[in-house]
Amino acid sequence: MARMYSRRRGVSGSKKPINKTRTWIRYKPKEVELLIFKLAKEGKSSSEIGLILRDTYGIPDSKFITKRRVTAVMKEKGIARELPEDLLNLIKRSVKIRKHREENKKDMSALRGMQITDSKIKKLVKYYKITKVLPMDWKLDTKNMRMYSEQ
Secondary structure, rough: OOOOOOOOOOOOOOOOOHHHOOOOOOOOOOHHHHHHHEEEOOOOHHHHHHHHHHHHOOOOOHHHOOOOOHHHHHHOOOOOOOOOOOHHHHHHHHHHHHHHHHHHOOHHHHHHHHHHHHHHHHHHHHHHHOOOOOOOOOOOOOOHHHHHHHO
16 A cells, blocks of 8 residues: 555665664663753754664663653653654644745645645644643644744
């Protein structure tokens, strides 16, 4: 079956290693939580924190050490963002496309991209309302989009 917004098929992608014993990791769970807290205070998102932990500190999977995901650690410390990261990234993309469309009114491929991005946003908001990540009365307006994109 093909993807929803492109004609591509396939399931290729990176997979987690099967071997669960990682003897080269020298960090304790408390140290990893402090690293996550420090990086979050610097304004890094959860995916950026995961990349920094992997590339700089040699921690392949923080969930393996702390038994929780990076966002769960951030929520526990009270420094998590109010919107999920994937929704925030889609909102930023939509704002950029809208700004481009204001300058280039006849760009129909940008219009199509804006429509696709908006439908992805609506779908994610619906999912997050069902899973109670967002309140049921939460609504996104085009005026509020610029505010969220600056976060």
